[in-house]
Amino acid sequence: MKTTEHLFSYGTLQNTSVQLETFGRKLEGHADQLLGHKLEMVEICDCDVVVLSGETHHPIAVLSKDKNDFVSGVIFEITPEELAQSDEYEVNEYKRVMGEFKSGQKAWVYVQA
Numbered sequence: 001m002k003t004t005e006h007l008f009s010y011g012t013l014q015n016t017s018v019q020l021e022t023f024g025r026k027l028e029g030h031a032d033q034l035l036g037h038k039l040e041m042v043e044i045c046d047c048d049v050v051v052l053s054g055e056t057h058h059p060i061a062v063l064s065k066d067k068n069d070f071v072s073g074v075i076f077e078i079t080p081e082e083l084a085q086s087d088e089y090e091v092n093e094y095k096r097v098m099g100e101f102k103s104g105q106k107a108w109v110y111v112q113a
Helices: 016-023 047-053 080-089
Strands: 005-009 029-035 037-043 057-063 070-078 094-100 106-112
Touching (some): 005 080, 016 080, 029 094, 037 106
Parallel strands (some): 037 070, 057 106
Antiparallel strands (some): 029 070
């Protein structure tokens, strides 16, 4: 039986070109909302990530004091190996945590470190 992980993306990992470069395939997923967070922007200093995404600033989910705040995005089904690849893609400003979602599903998400 194949093991799967779930990864929530609210940013550049939703781009097909980033998925193809990072994972070698287009990911399948469904829309959901990360609860208790809001979006801010962070400057990306890793040249490889900037070249791949085409953007010098990426969205970053930060914990909110307002329980009604949420971040919209997509939960993707990936392999454990792809989860490790996504860890390599993300820069030091992000950390991976288990998020709380509107659907009740459990998924990893990168938030402000």
